Amino acid sequence: MNAMTPAKTGNAYNFGFLDEYAKKEVRRAVLKAIAIPGYQVPYASREMPMGRGFGTGGLQLTLSLIGPDEVVKVIDQGSDDSVNAVNLRHFIEMTCPGVSTTTKTAECTLIQSRHRIPELPLTSTQIIVLQVPYPDPLVVVEPSEDKRKTMHGEADYSRLLVKLYEDIVKFDEITISHRYPTRINGHYVIDPSPIPRWDVPKLNASASLILFGAGREKKIYAVPPYTKAEPLAFSDVPFRVEDFRDEQGRRRACARCGCVDSFLDEFVADSGSKTWQCSDSDWCDGHATKSILARQTQGEPA
Amino acid sequence: MSYVAIKGGGRAISGAAAVTEFLRTEEGLGETPAEPLGIDAILHQLRHLVDRVVSEGGVYHPKFAALAVKQSLGDTLEAAFALRAWRSTRPRLSATPPLDTSRMRLIRRISSAFKEIPGGQMLGPTPDYALRLLRMELMDESPDAFRAVARAWLDSCPEAQLPDSFPKVLDSLRAEGLLPPVAGRTQAAFDITREPLGFPVPRSAALATMARAETGSLLAIAYSNMRGYGDVHPTVAELRVGYLPVLLPHPITGEPTEVGEALVTECEVVAMYEADDAGGKPMFTIGYGACFGHNEVKAISMAILDRALQKGMKDGPGNPSEDPEFVLLHVDGVDSMGFASHYKMPHYVTFQSDLDRLRTTQQKQEANA
Numbered sequence: 190m191n192a193m194t195p196a197k198t199g200n201a202y203n204f205g206f207l208d209e210y211a212k213k214e215v216r217r218a219v220l221k222a223i224a225i226p227g228y229q230v231p232y233a234s235r236e237m238p239m240g241r242g243f244g245t246g247g248l249q250l251t252l253s254l255i256g257p258d259e260v261v262k263v264i265d266q267g268s269d270d271s272v273n274a275v276n277l278r279h280f281i282e283m284t285c286p287g288v289s290t291t292t293k294t295a296e297c298t299l300i301q302s303r304h305r306i307p308e309l310p311l312t313s314t315q316i317i318v319l320q321v322p323y324p325d326p327l328v329v330v331e332p333s334e335d336k337r338k339t340m341h342g343e344a345d346y347s348r349l350l351v352k353l354y355e356d357i358v359k360f361d362e363i364t365i366s367h368r369y370p371t372r373i374n375g376h377y378v379i380d381p382s383p384i385p386r387w388d389v390p391k392l393n394a395s396a397s398l399i400l401f402g403a404g405r406e407k408k409i410y411a412v413p414p415y416t417k418a419e420p421l422a423f424s425d426v427p428f429r430v431e432d433f434r435d436e437q438g439r440r441r442a443c444a445r446c447g448c449v450d451s452f453l454d455e456f457v458a459d460s461g462s463k464t465w466q467c468s469d470s471d472w473c474d475g476h477a478t479k480s481i482l483a484r485q486t487q488g489e490p491a
Numbered sequence: 492m493s494y495v496a497i498k499g500g501g502r503a504i505s506g507a508a509a510v511t512e513f514l515r516t517e518e519g520l521g522e523t524p525a526e527p528l529g530i531d532a533i534l535h536q537l538r539h540l541v542d543r544v545v546s547e548g549g550v551y552h553p554k555f556a557a558l559a560v561k562q563s564l565g566d567t568l569e570a571a572f573a574l575r576a577w578r579s580t581r582p583r584l585s586a587t588p589p590l591d592t593s594r595m596r597l598i599r600r601i602s603s604a605f606k607e608i609p610g611g612q613m614l615g616p617t618p619d620y621a622l623r624l625l626r627m628e629l630m631d632e633s634p635d636a637f638r639a640v641a642r643a644w645l646d647s648c649p650e651a652q653l654p655d656s657f658p659k660v661l662d663s664l665r666a667e668g669l670l671p672p673v674a675g676r677t678q679a680a681f682d683i684t685r686e687p688l689g690f691p692v693p694r695s696a697a698l699a700t701m702a703r704a705e706t707g708s709l710l711a712i713a714y715s716n717m718r719g720y721g722d723v724h725p726t727v728a729e730l731r732v733g734y735l736p737v738l739l740p741h742p743i744t745g746e747p748t749e750v751g752e753a754l755v756t757e758c759e760v761v762a763m764y765e766a767d768d769a770g771g772k773p774m775f776t777i778g779y780g781a782c783f784g785h786n787e788v789k790a791i792s793m794a795i796l797d798r799a800l801q802k803g804m805k806d807g808p809g810n811p812s813e814d815p816e817f818v819l820l821h822v823d824g825v826d827s828m829g830f831a832s833h834y835k836m837p838h839y840v841t842f843q844s845d846l847d848r849l850r851t852t853q854q855k856q857e858a859n860a
Contacts, residue, residue, distance in 0.1 A: 208582040231687035236581035243836065264843040266840045269681050275500035304840040334816060335690040360852045366844035405826045407687040431847040454839055459858025468840055
């Protein structure tokens with residue numbers, strides 16, 4: 190354990206685990222990624238002490254950007270208490286002494302997330318880092334990275350559009366559920382990481398900087414603040430987010446906080462009956478508190 | 492029903508770590524309490540585990556490799572992973588000049604190309620010709636018997652003076668004009684720990700990637716080439732195992748100075764000849780493999796794949812083992828085991844999204860029916 194405690198001994202780890210050269214390299218890649226919105230910047234990608242696929246790309250971004258005054262939030266599937274989020278947060282606390290962590294979206298300056306963008310709109314003083322398993326949206330139509338690079342350079346996304354068209358011919362629906370290909374600033378199409386379609390509109394003209402880190406595939410890319418992000422679609426077949434209406438066509442509400450405009454997780458009870466609750470745990474906590482306060486001011490028992 | 496299915500994640504993680512540690516230590520509570528596994532015992536008695544871990548971990552630190560083997564309960568993927576993660580915290584301070592493997596302090600050296608080679612064949616430690624019969628006498632080996640074996644070997648060992656260096660078999664083939672001359676260094680070696688691979692890659696990047704690749708992954712792809720998805724048909728010109736002197740520039744004089752030695756395995760294969768594009772004489776082609784530790788299967792697999800990849804880069808890949816992207820992006824143990832493991836993490840947001848698509852598609856089909 191002592192090996193993890195930064196001290197002035199030979200084997201101590203640096204603040205933020207990575208050595209300063211590694212951090213500088215990541216920061217240089219970030220600057221390039223911001224300068225060329227949506228372009229996948231290759232970088233060396235160090236091994237981290239957790240599994241490739243568990244957020245090592247996101248973590249390298251976080252550890253390279255983190256300063257001693259940072260307030261960090263880590264979520265996985267929208268939840269701060271998910272095992273992987275707990276693990277990553279613990280690692281950040283251990284290797285970045287002085288940094289504080291929070292579960293409150295409104296209070297943090299840096300968010301590392303897997304599979305979700307928080308419901309609460311982020312601000313220009315916040316950065317969100319998304320963990321990416323597959324950085325290239327073209328991989329579904331072209332296995333060779335060499336060829337994909339040329340296609341990106343030429344903004345040649347015709348085969349991707351043909352795939353969407355074939356979906357419509359076969360299923361009368363675009364079948365891409367998450368990792369929805371999204372065109373950034375009118376040129377590069379990105380894989381926005383496995384966020385649900387629900388979160389894709391949040392990429393557009395976002396006040397906060399959105400960074401993507403793929404550790405295993407060694408790529409960093411960005412959607413800079415106030416940049417156009419358009420999911421691929423056709424003029425007569427618009428992009429659609431997940432549908433949370435019940436059989437009668439009413440929007441389902443969160444069973445815990447009553448929210449009717451958040452992404453919901455579906456729960457199946459042992460009896461087989463289903464309920465729905467907010468995926469974003471901080472959002473849900475905020476709404477639950479608000480609805481209790483509202484009931485109290487109306488004179489009802491909480 | 493809980494709010495988030497995995498509420499209490501922190502407690503669950505520490506519980507999982509505790510029970511894993513219990514499995515490692517429970518033998519200490521036995522009727523005859525066991526001693527913890529010593530690092531030296533792993534270094535010596537489980538040396539090939541350490542060999543794999545220094546090689547796949549990509550850093551020559553046998554002691555930490557043994558520690559990694561101990562803490563991962565003998566899982567080589569996990570152990571190489573821990574060593575690699577430790578490595579990524581170390582800054583790159585200096586680089587060695589190319590090291591001359593003819594100066595290796597050899598423990599083993601063979602050629603399958605020739606019956607006799609200059610300097611002689613030296614079988615050394617190998618299970619190649621051993622009968623793989625379970626040695627029941629080791630089930631309950633006494634410390635006395637253990638010591639007696641080592642002592643008997645030392646007593647019977649002739650005090651032969653081995654030369655400092657052995658000639659390379661390839662040099663004699665080269666002298667005969669059967670191999671092309673050694674190409675001069677045209678560019679610095681590609682550093683895969685500081686640069687991402689961008690295809691096409693220089694040969695040095697391919698060699699470095701394979702040198703720290705997972706043994707089984709390299710073997711599987713090389714084997715596909717051996718079996719018919721490829722046509723390298725290699726001959727092992729030379730396989731040598733030994734301690735390679737490591738040189739670094741002296742901090743004051745700049746003179747290359749020996750700072751230590753590393754156990755390495757090196758394999759050079761000769762493959763079918765190719766016509767010279769410039770109209771010169773046809774020559775044999777070469778494949779090269781080398782890795783930290785004593786790991787012959789890995790060095791041979793790497794040498795075959797080096798040849799296959801060179802062919803693929805020249806003529807275009809005719810099968811997976813000749814395709815640099817296919818080979819080099821799928822042989823890293825840390826990458827592949829990490830990604831395979833990540834599927835155990837929760838995916839309910841994306842699965843929710845999948846459910847939405849399937850249900851909508853089903854509804855549409857019903858409505859259209």
